[in-house]
Amino acid sequence: MLFQGIAAAPGLALARCLIVQPLPESNMMVQSIPRDQVDAELDLFAQAVKSASAQLEKILDRARQAGDETKADIIGAQAMLLTDPLLEEGVCEKVSTQFFSAIRAVKETTDEQADILAGLDDPYLRERAADVKDIGNRILAILMGVQEIDLSFLEVDTILVGREITPSQMASLDASKVKGIVAEIGGKTSHTAILANNMEIAAVLGCQGILASIQDGIPLLIDGTKGTVETEISAERNISLQQEVKRRKVIKESLRELIGCPATTTDGFTVELAANVMDPDGAAKADKLGADGIGLYRTEFLFMDRTMAPSEQEQYEAYMKVVKAMKGKPVIIRTMDIGGDKEIAYLNLPKEENPFLGYRAIRICLQDKPLFMTQLRAILRAGKHGKALVMYPMIASLEELREANRILQEAKASLRAEGIPFDENLAPGIMVEIPSAAVTADLLIREAAFFSIGSNDLTQYTLAVDRMNERISKLYNHFQPGVLRLIRSVVETANRAGGGKFAGMCGEMASDPLATLLLLGFGMTEFSVNPSSLLTIKKIITSVDMAYAQEVAEKAMALSTAEEISAYLSAALPPELRDYL
Amino acid sequence: MVQKEILVKNPTGLHARPASLLVAQAAKWKSKITILFNNKTIIAKSMLSLLGGGIRKGSQIVVVADGEDEQDALVAVCDLIEQFDE
Numbered sequence: 001m002l003f004q005g006i007a008a009a010p011g012l013a014l015a016r017c018l019i020v021q022p023l024p025e026s027n028m029m030v031q032s033i034p035r036d037q038v039d040a041e042l043d044l045f046a047q048a049v050k051s052a053s054a055q056l057e058k059i060l061d062r063a064r065q066a067g068d069e070t071k072a073d074i075i076g077a078q079a080m081l082l083t084d085p086l087l088e089e090g091v092c093e094k095v096s097t098q099f100f101s102a103i104r105a106v107k108e109t110t111d112e113q114a115d116i117l118a119g120l121d122d123p124y125l126r127e128r129a130a131d132v133k134d135i136g137n138r139i140l141a142i143l144m145g146v147q148e149i150d151l152s153f154l155e156v157d158t159i160l161v162g163r164e165i166t167p168s169q170m171a172s173l174d175a176s177k178v179k180g181i182v183a184e185i186g187g188k189t190s191h192t193a194i195l196a197n198n199m200e201i202a203a204v205l206g207c208q209g210i211l212a213s214i215q216d217g218i219p220l221l222i223d224g225t226k227g228t229v230e231t232e233i234s235a236e237r238n239i240s241l242q243q244e245v246k247r248r249k250v251i252k253e254s255l256r257e258l259i260g261c262p263a264t265t266t267d268g269f270t271v272e273l274a275a276n277v278m279d280p281d282g283a284a285k286a287d288k289l290g291a292d293g294i295g296l297y298r299t300e301f302l303f304m305d306r307t308m309a310p311s312e313q314e315q316y317e318a319y320m321k322v323v324k325a326m327k328g329k330p331v332i333i334r335t336m337d338i339g340g341d342k343e344i345a346y347l348n349l350p351k352e353e354n355p356f357l358g359y360r361a362i363r364i365c366l367q368d369k370p371l372f373m374t375q376l377r378a379i380l381r382a383g384k385h386g387k388a389l390v391m392y393p394m395i396a397s398l399e400e401l402r403e404a405n406r407i408l409q410e411a412k413a414s415l416r417a418e419g420i421p422f423d424e425n426l427a428p429g430i431m432v433e434i435p436s437a438a439v440t441a442d443l444l445i446r447e448a449a450f451f452s453i454g455s456n457d458l459t460q461y462t463l464a465v466d467r468m469n470e471r472i473s474k475l476y477n478h479f480q481p482g483v484l485r486l487i488r489s490v491v492e493t494a495n496r497a498g499g500g501k502f503a504g505m506c507g508e509m510a511s512d513p514l515a516t517l518l519l520l521g522f523g524m525t526e527f528s529v530n531p532s533s534l535l536t537i538k539k540i541i542t543s544v545d546m547a548y549a550q551e552v553a554e555k556a557m558a559l560s561t562a563e564e565i566s567a568y569l570s571a572a573l574p575p576e577l578r579d580y581l
Numbered sequence: 582m583v584q585k586e587i588l589v590k591n592p593t594g595l596h597a598r599p600a601s602l603l604v605a606q607a608a609k610w611k612s613k614i615t616i617l618f619n620n621k622t623i624i625a626k627s628m629l630s631l632l633g634g635g636i637r638k639g640s641q642i643v644v645v646a647d648g649e650d651e652q653d654a655l656v657a658v659c660d661l662i663e664q665f666d667e
Contacts, residue, residue, distance in 0.1 A: 073598075077628070080604060086629040116633050124597060128632055 005207030006473060007227030008188050009196035010532060012248050013159055013180035014233070014241045017220045018149065019211065020162035020169065023141055026107040031100065038096050045091055045102040048142040052082055055138065055150070062153055074131070075152075081128075082135050086113065103143050110136025119307040121314065126306055134172075154178065159220050161210060170195040180222040182207050182229050187468055188456075188508055196224075197530040198282060204229050206470050225581065251579055255535035259290040263527075263538050267545040271520070273538055274330070274528040276506055280321035283331070286531055290538075293330040295452060295528020296391075296506035297322055299375070300336045308346050312374045312381075319382035330387045332452065332506075332528070333379050334431065335372065337361045337393040347371075356457075356466065361394035366403050376411035383423025391452055395430040398443050404428070405447060432503070433457035438486040441493040445501055451494050452528065455507025459483050478509045479562040479569070484518070488557065491522045502526055513581050514569045516540045521553025536580050543577055582647040583655050584617075591665035594637035599665045604628050606661050612648025614658060625658065 033041050056079045063072040081087070090109035094100040100108070110132050117129035141147070151160070151169060154177035160169075161182045170181075170192055178201055186192050186205035196203035202224030214220070214231055221230040221241055233241065263273035274295030275286035283294060302310050302318055310318075323331050338344050339360020347368075352358040365372035379390050392404045405428055415422045432438050433454030441451065455478050460467045462483050465476045477483075487505075494503035504526025509515045511533035519527065520541060529537050552572045559565050573581075593599055595616075607614045607625035614625040616634065618641075623634040625644070636642060644662070646655040 077601060080601060080628050084629045085624060085627045113629050113633075117629075120633065120635060125632055132629070 001213060001231045003204075003207050003210050003213075003229040003231075005182070005204040005210075005227050005229060006187050007223075007225055008186070008190070008193035008205040009181070009201060009203035009224045009530075010536075011180070011200070011202030011224045012222070012245055013202045013224070014219065014221045014238070014245055015157040015159045015179045016217050017159045017161045017182075017214060018154070019214070019216045020149065020151070020160055020165065021146065022163060023137055023146060024144055026103050026140060026144075029101065029103045029144060031104050033095070033099050033101050035099060038099070041095050041102045042092060044143065045095070045106065045139075048102070048106075048139050049082060049088075051142050052135065052138045053079060056082065059150060059153055077128070078131050078135050081132060082139075103140060106136055106139050106143065110139075115307065118305070121308065121311055130305075151178070159222060161214065161220070163211060165192050170199070175199050175201065180204075180220070180224065182210060182220070182222055184208050184210060185470075187470075187473065194278065197532050198278075198285075200532045206473065208470065252535075255539055255580070258535050258538050258542065259288075261290075261538070261542060263292065263541045265520070265541060265544055265546050265549070267547065269546045271524070271541060272330075272504070272526040273534065273541065274332075274504070274526060275531045275534055276528050277322065277531070280318060280325055282531065283322040283325035286534075287325055287327065287329075289531055289534050291326075291329075291531070291534060293332070293387075293528075294322065294326060295332050295504055295510075295526060297331055297333045298337065299334060300338050303336050303338060303344055306346070309371060309374070312378045315375060315378035316381045319378055319388070320385050323382050323386040323388050326386060328386050330389060332389045332391050332429070332450075333382070334391045334393055335362070335365055335375055335379075338364060356460065362392045362400055362404060363394060365392075366400065366407075369407065372404075372407055373411050373414070376408055377415055377420075377422075380408075380411055380415060380422035380426055381420060383426045384421050388423060389427050389429060389449065391429045391431060391450075393431045393454070394434065394457075395432075395444070396434045396436050398440070398447065401430060401444055401447055431457075431506075432490050433461065433507075435462050435486060438462075438490050441490045445494055445497045448501075450501060450526075451490055451503040452526070453487055453490055453503065453505040453507060453509075455483075455487070455505055455509035458486065458507070459509075462486060477562045477566075478507075478512070478515070479565045481557075481560065481562070481565070484557065484565070487519075488522045488553075491519075491524045495523050495525075504528055511537065513537065513540055513577075514566060514573070517544060517549045517552045517572060518556055518569060520544070520546070521549035521551070521556075539580050540573070540577055543574060582645060583651050584643055584645040585655055585659050586641065586643050587659055587662060589636055589638060589640045589642060589662065589665075591667060592638050593665075593667055594640065595631055595634065595662070596636075598667060599662075600628060600631045602665075603631065603658070603661060606658055607654075610646070610648070610650050610654035610657070612646045612651045612654045614654055615645045615647075617643040617645060 060075045091105040094105035114129040114132040117125045151173040154174050157179050159180035163184050165181050165183045181196050181203040183205050204222050204227050219233050262270050264270040272292045274293040275291040276296040277283050277294055278298040278301045395401050427449035429450035430448045431454040432451045459478045467476050491503045494501050502525045506528040510527045511529040556565050616623040624630040
């Protein structure tokens with residue numbers, strides 16, 4: 001059977017599947033116990049802790065045998081937390097005086113303890129908060145009689161399938177054994193997709209109905225480029241598919257030869273091929289892949305999953321690490337893009353009818369000035385360690401750009417007054433992702449140093465298609481002529497402005513190999529792509545000449561529908577490049 | 582009950598690996614071992630309590646041991662804290 005989902009991270013994988021069951025909601029379980037059952041309930045808890053300890057011991061042994069010190073340290077720390085007196089006291093107190101069930105007592109105690117750690121202004125402790133939640137879940141799974149699978153140690157190559165694969169599951173899984181991810185919910189721009197791209201694991205999300213049709217352990221074929229999942233694979237096909245997976249691996253290896261080369265067309269036109277990252281690790285990886293810079297550093301991840309905003313110092317240290325990792329190559333730091341699908345508890349943002357049209361990104365920053373000032377000061381300071389640029393997301397009008405630039409000047413003045421070193425010449429640019437910004441690009445470019453086209457939101461807003469709504473996901477297409485006309489005009493406007501101003505793109509479209517010739521032909525000079533697509537895009541750029549790219553762009557723009565355009569772009573790609581898609 | 586005032590000198594403070602080592606050391610003794618810092622009482626045998634305590638480089642702390650092996654416990658714990666260098 002063939003399932004069509006959303007192509008969320010490229011790659012072809014063939015392996016047996018492992019169904020990841022979510023832990024039942026603990027508030028659906030018994031909440032209170034009769035007084036005479038206290039001792040029995042405490043016994044249950046003690047037994048569960050014992051079993052959890054045994055599980056961790058086993059993982060620890062394997063980690064040590066595998067020589068994986070990092071994992072062994074993490075698991076060792078978790079084992080210590082498991083038997084922590086505060087945890088035990090908290091649970092015992094809730095069971096014996098409040099008559100909570102062990103399940104409720106464990107859930108509440110671990111949540112409380114995790115909240116305390118998450119509330120301290122320290123990134124290390126925030127990770128420990130996640131550890132406390134993890135061990136809480138481990139104990140809960142045992143108490144609920146759910147067999148929880150440990151994703152951090154898998155014996156064989158595996159494709160994970162679940163209703164949802166959460167970002168925290170992504171972070172803990174064994175990337176050497178997990179070859180693919182399939183989930184019924186989630187889309188191209190979810191955190192799970194971003195992580196899968198970073199980890200170079202193929203992913204198909206939004207794949208509805210898959211769980212009802214498969215059994216645990218059957219072989220699956222997933223194609224993260226097409227967004228398909230296939231079951232019932234015959235033995236012969238299995239063999240030929242394995243060869244195909246191998247062939248792709250060889251191609252991927254061959255791309256590594258391009259690491260040191262510039263992204264120059266055969267007739268000598270060089271573009272800046274940068275990477276999208278969300279943390280210092282990503283930057284280090286991008287540098288190793290030969291990225292010409294960071295075209296999008298998503299800072300909002302620093303603001304998420306915690307109880308208060310990060311301090312200037314914490315932000316400065318994170319930004320500095322990224323800037324330093326790139327060794328003088330440009331790093332575009334985007335100020336936090338919160339709101340829409342990314343929620344933050346401590347900002348107390350009320351639920352909105354239309355979050356994507358609501359209070360988000362620069363709109364929050366321009367109202368919550370201290371929050372914005374803190375971030376701008378941290379970015380200005382980090383600029384001292386290499387080359388940083390700042391980018392404002394969700395700019396709809398010139399007023400907003402002016403106001404953001406005014407606060408940037410204020411941030412500079414305050415640093416100057418305090419004698420704190422920073423980059424005086426740090427250039428501000430904007431995301432072009434709202435149609436009004438694209439249409440008024442000529443006005444905006446006068447007061448911005450650069451544009452970066454956010455193709456995901458630009459597509460969503462231009463077509464009025466909610467990109468998170470699975471029912472209309474087919475309407476979301478960046479090859480719609482309406483979207484392409486806006487993109488072309490933004491690029492041309494920036495190129496006409498001169499003075500070193502440029503238009504780049506950091507949305508998913510920049511990583512789409514079908515779009516490369518078109519964007520190149522428009523005259524786009526900066527591509528910021530997912531690290532997993534960087535070498536593929538470089539292969540295309542270095543294989544064609546500019547005259548051909550311009551011809552392709554002309555012809556594509558003369559067509560009338562998205563379908564015609566993508567079919568044409570696919571045919572226009574030189575045949576020897578098709579293997580790289 | 583015995584107690585001793587010491588200065589935390591290592592860069593990490595009582596965090597990360599030093600915290601694990603301290604919990605492991607404290608667990609060896611029968612005495613109750615606590616650390617007084619910033620008007621808080623921190624339980625030395627609890628990783629959660631230590632991590633939440635926020636003891637950093639330059640923190641002045643008081644280590645308190647109370648129980649049958651309090652003297653030896655106090656010396657062992659204080660020695661360990663003083664020799665941390667990471």
